[in-house]
Amino acid sequence: MITAYRVWDGEQMHYWDDEHLSLTIKNDGSWLLWHDSGGGCVVSSDDWDAALMWGTDQVENQVITVYEGDVIEQEETELGSPYEGVLIGSVNMLEGQWCIVNEKKKEARPVFSETAKNKILGDVFQNPELLEGAE
Known part of the structure; x- marks a missing residue:
């Protein structure tokens, strides 16, 4: 099962299924969204305007993800x-x-x-x- 997440970087939203993005969560609760194709850090928990949000599914004739x-x-x-x-x-x-x-x-x-x-x-x-x- 893949956990749905999205990340706000202060300007735009990034979703769990965006191509070439990966999320790393450390034991201390900090996190980092990065390009897995060598592009480096997109945003992290150290950025003051960043937010990590978890999603969950809801069924109403179709499955929608609510964050x-x-x-x-x-x-x-x-x-x-x-x-x-x-x-x-x-x-x-x-x-x-x-x-x-x-x-x-x-x-x-x-x-x-x-x-x-x-x-x-x-x-x-x-x-x-x-x-x-x-x-």
Whole structure:
């Protein structure tokens, strides 16, 4: 099994399946994204604007990969659910579970739900404005 990841280098996003890129994670938690074809370091955990994000799959008629830092709009479709209406927030790992977190509303919901529809709007790095209006 291949673990999905992506890396923000401060200007662009790099994905786990990009050609000629490899990720090294050291025992101390530091990491390095590098060109395995001799191109050197792309970005590392030492860069102040860099971010390493892990991904997970979600099945909704097709498999989509959801990453930490994605901005998702979730609409609950089941009456009587503890979650009502639409929530826009960023994906974070909370207590071992992938959640959509809206800081303004102080609300968090599980990303994976059989009764909710998720739509990926963008991510917090390339589209930070998506969270500014998230009510």
